[in-house]
Amino acid sequence: xxxxxxxxxxxxxxxxxxxxxxxxxxxxxxxxxxxxxxxxxxxxxxxxxxxxxxxxxxxxxxxxxxxxxxxxxxxxxxxxxxxxxxxxxxxxxxxxxxxxxxxxxxxxxx
Amino acid sequence: xxxxxxxxxxxxxxxxxxxxxxxxxxxxxxxxxxxxxxxxxxxxxxxxxxxxxxxxxxxxxxxxxxxxxxxxxxxxxxxxxxxxxxxxxxxxxxxxxxxxxxxxxxxxxxxxxxxxxxx
Numbered sequence: 428x429x430x431x432x433x434x435x436x437x438x439x440x441x442x443x444x445x446x447x448x449x450x451x452x453x454x455x456x457x458x459x460x461x462x463x464x465x466x467x468x469x470x471x472x473x474x475x476x477x478x479x480x481x482x483x484x485x486x487x488x489x490x491x492x493x494x495x496x497x498x499x500x501x502x503x504x505x506x507x508x509x510x511x512x513x514x515x516x517x518x519x520x521x522x523x524x525x526x527x528x529x530x531x532x533x534x535x536x537x
Numbered sequence: 538x539x540x541x542x543x544x545x546x547x548x549x550x551x552x553x554x555x556x557x558x559x560x561x562x563x564x565x566x567x568x569x570x571x572x573x574x575x576x577x578x579x580x581x582x583x584x585x586x587x588x589x590x591x592x593x594x595x596x597x598x599x600x601x602x603x604x605x606x607x608x609x610x611x612x613x614x615x616x617x618x619x620x621x622x623x624x625x626x627x628x629x630x631x632x633x634x635x636x637x638x639x640x641x642x643x644x645x646x647x648x649x650x651x652x653x654x655x656x
Binding site: 459461462470471472473474477517518523524525526528529530531 | 574584586598633635640641643644645646648
């Protein structure tokens with residue numbers, strides 16, 4: 428059971444928008460910066476979003492993050508088949524004094 | 538260009554000690570706020586953070602595994618070494634090392650190395 432809760436799967440058609448949620452508590456998301464990672468099949472995770480809503484260089488603006496209270500969301504617009512991957516949220520948990528990840532969400536582009 | 542690469546055994550026996558090395562380039566582990574962490578992923582399962590060492594040698598550990606984990610750095614060799622004792626089949630996973638430059642995000646990841654624990 429992960430500390431951060433994500434839906435196991437989401438799906439949408441090419442060109443559409445999808446939102447992936449990640450919920451936690453005041454000890455993690457509520458008081459710390461959150462990151463999002465994309466893991467394509469058979470590859471290492473890749474940083475998509477950091478500090479809740481910032482994109483590293485090279486990440487297209489189709490990917491955006493937002494935070495409200497103890498939850499964060501990752502929006503992906505203009506879906507492409509190449510976006511099919513597992514997506515993980517992650518942050519620091521001040522009570523556990525550990526890095527925590529969500530259980531991951533598998534995105535299917537229909 | 539920043540790269541990290543994990544190396545070590547692919548197969549260990551139960552009760553043995555696992556030693557993995559993360560060799561990196563393109564950054565220094567003596568730079569303020571920089572750290573290197575280890576994260577693992579059992580087959581078909583989610584990411585699980587294990588441990589982290591910072592530029593100032595400060596360390597953090599997953600509480601449930603703290604007694605089994607050791608992390609060290611060799612700044613001159615650009616290496617971070619993870620040691621995990623008393624390996625069990627449930628520790629079978631792909632082990633990743635990754636860089637953090639603060640605030641909990643891992644911006645660059647190694648390719649990962651699969652470790653199987655089996656007799």
